[in-house]
Amino acid sequence: MTQAEQEIRFQEKIDREIKIEPNDWMPDEYRQTLIRQISQHAHSEVVGMLPEGNWITRAPNLRRKAVLLAKVQDEAGHGLYLYSAVETLGTSREQTIDDLHSGKAKYSSIFNYPALTWADIGTIGWLVDGAAIMNQVALCRTSYGPYARAMVKICKEESFHQRQGYESLTKLCNGTPQQKAMAQDAMNRFWWPALMMFGPSDADSTHSDQSIKWKIKRFTNDELRQNFVDATVAQAEILGLTIPDPNLKWNEARGHYDFSEINWDEFWQVVKGNGPCNKERLAARVKAKEEGAWVREAASAFAKKRDMKKSA
Amino acid sequence: MSTNEWPLWEVFIRSKQGLNHKHVGSLRAPDATLALENARDVYTRRSEGISIWVVESAHIHATDIDDVASFFEPSDTKIYRHPTFYEVPDGVKHM
Numbered sequence: 001m002t003q004a005e006q007e008i009r010f011q012e013k014i015d016r017e018i019k020i021e022p023n024d025w026m027p028d029e030y031r032q033t034l035i036r037q038i039s040q041h042a043h044s045e046v047v048g049m050l051p052e053g054n055w056i057t058r059a060p061n062l063r064r065k066a067v068l069l070a071k072v073q074d075e076a077g078h079g080l081y082l083y084s085a086v087e088t089l090g091t092s093r094e095q096t097i098d099d100l101h102s103g104k105a106k107y108s109s110i111f112n113y114p115a116l117t118w119a120d121i122g123t124i125g126w127l128v129d130g131a132a133i134m135n136q137v138a139l140c141r142t143s144y145g146p147y148a149r150a151m152v153k154i155c156k157e158e159s160f161h162q163r164q165g166y167e168s169l170t171k172l173c174n175g176t177p178q179q180k181a182m183a184q185d186a187m188n189r190f191w192w193p194a195l196m197m198f199g200p201s202d203a204d205s206t207h208s209d210q211s212i213k214w215k216i217k218r219f220t221n222d223e224l225r226q227n228f229v230d231a232t233v234a235q236a237e238i239l240g241l242t243i244p245d246p247n248l249k250w251n252e253a254r255g256h257y258d259f260s261e262i263n264w265d266e267f268w269q270v271v272k273g274n275g276p277c278n279k280e281r282l283a284a285r286v287k288a289k290e291e292g293a294w295v296r297e298a299a300s301a302f303a304k305k306r307d308m309k310k311s312a
Numbered sequence: 313m314s315t316n317e318w319p320l321w322e323v324f325i326r327s328k329q330g331l332n333h334k335h336v337g338s339l340r341a342p343d344a345t346l347a348l349e350n351a352r353d354v355y356t357r358r359s360e361g362i363s364i365w366v367v368e369s370a371h372i373h374a375t376d377i378d379d380v381a382s383f384f385e386p387s388d389t390k391i392y393r394h395p396t397f398y399e400v401p402d403g404v405k406h407m
Contacts, residue, residue, distance in 0.1 A: 070357075084338045087320070093340060150337075157358070271341045296342075300317060303343035310368040 014215050016032055019145040023089040033207060034144050035089050036105075037216065042082035043100045043107035047281050049075045051115040052124065067164050068121065074157050081150040088146045102287045103273065108132075110193050112275030119172055119186035120177075125165015127187075127194040127232070133158050134228045135198065143215040166235065173239045187236070188244045195259075196267045200226040204264075229257050235259060249311070320345040320369040323354075325361035333365050341366075 001009075006025050013020065049072050056072065059065035086096055100103040110128050115121060136158065139151045167237055172179040199221040202208055209219040219227075229248075235310040236243050269275065318340040319368035324333035336355050347366040355361070375383055391397050402406060 023374075072355070073353075077357065080339060080354050087338075153337075245345060294317075298345060299342040303346075306343065 008104045011213075015211075016145050017215075019148065020143055021145045024040045029210070031089055032218075033214070033216060034147065035086055035212060037092055037095050037211075038047075038082055038086045038089075038147055039091075039099065040097070040106050040108075042079050042086060044111065045075045045079035045082060047100075047107045047111045047285065048128075050281055050284055051111060051113075051277075052121060053114060055118065055121050058118070059121075060275050064168065071125070071164065073163050074161065078154045078157070081153055082147075085144075085146040085150045097289065100288065101282065103282065106199055106271065107269065107281075109270040109275060110197050111281060112277045113189070113269050114277050115149055115187075117182050117186060118191070119169070119182040120170035122165045122172065122183070123186040123190045125161050125163075126169055126235070127165075128189050128197070129158060129161040130232065131194045131228050133162060134224050134231070138224060141215075141218055159213060165169070169239055169241075173241065178295075183239070184241055187241045191244050192262065192266075193270075195225055195229070195262055196270075197227065198222070200267070201262070226256055229259055233257055315389060318342050321351070322346040322369050322372060323347075323351045324365040324367070325351075326363040327361055329362065333363065336360075338369060 007027055010030075017262070020030075031253070044177065049135060053072050056065060056068050059068050065250075083093055083096060083210075085092055100107065110131075115124060133135060133155065136151050136155050140148055140155055142148045142151065166269070170182050172183040174180075199205060202222045208217065208220055212220065233243065237268055241242045245260050247258060249258050251258045273279075319339055319342075319398050320340055321344075322338050326333045338379050339347065339349050339354060341351050344366060348364055351364050351366055356364070386392075
């Protein structure tokens, strides 16, 4: 079968909603797009542990501490599901991780913003996990089987992430004026970066059209962003928080909220490595790998020694 | 030495008595003991299982993807193996 015939058959499978599995023939570009997208997603889960992990020892009470620990542990698990999914595409796990550490691979730019106060932790759960869930629910039907299965598992686990954040904010918003102000300040800092999580606008998104055709993505960046805004406005009202956008307004004709243009300069600056925490985040990941090397070596040596005893 | 040298393990979980072990994913670990412990931490954080199997991926033999049509041909051409192939008069019950 020629390459062109295989591509036609591949697209027919996609159109008939047949999932693609690891050993199936796939166009090289489909494979490369998935490697890029899933590894970015995996890195985001892992780097996403850093801003929250930093608050585990400072959680205001034992309940919040246990919840935060469970959430951070979930993120590690989600990273692993996704690293396993990337590996089914023929990449090496180590190379995937090294690509993050060398700066070649990206992760969600949201994690390059610092978590300055306790209210940021609630806000990250509500807005950042909320935006992630909006994106991930859509990805449960992505055309690549291992990615879709990882997404189903992740979505099941993540719904508590958003709810615990929102619950934490309800306490702050019904607390002292200082607590309420702290929540509003967190909202002011995280609203726009959360909207940026959906990626560049459709007009500027290089990979969007082909990804939709291959059903890697089911919705465009702008569609998902709009859904997120529409879902979040009422949630903010219940908290009594103001969304920091003077142009946010219900548009009866569109049936959606209108909102201001995103500051795309800021978005691209952070993507390119110039956000408030880019260097710190990468340094933390590299340090973790280097300082954990002896543990991995010891585990391998122990396994080898035991095998030798068994065969002796 | 790198994690790359750790073998890949496939993880199978029995969610409750009476059901079979089902493939849930994979992970890397230096040996079976750690593979089981990692599988517990990664795949059963919410009471998803009461028993875990781990199998080194290298030990799994699979059908050849390019040979699927001929390999499964015998099962696709014998419709008389299905009960709906047979005609039974109206009114016949418990069959």
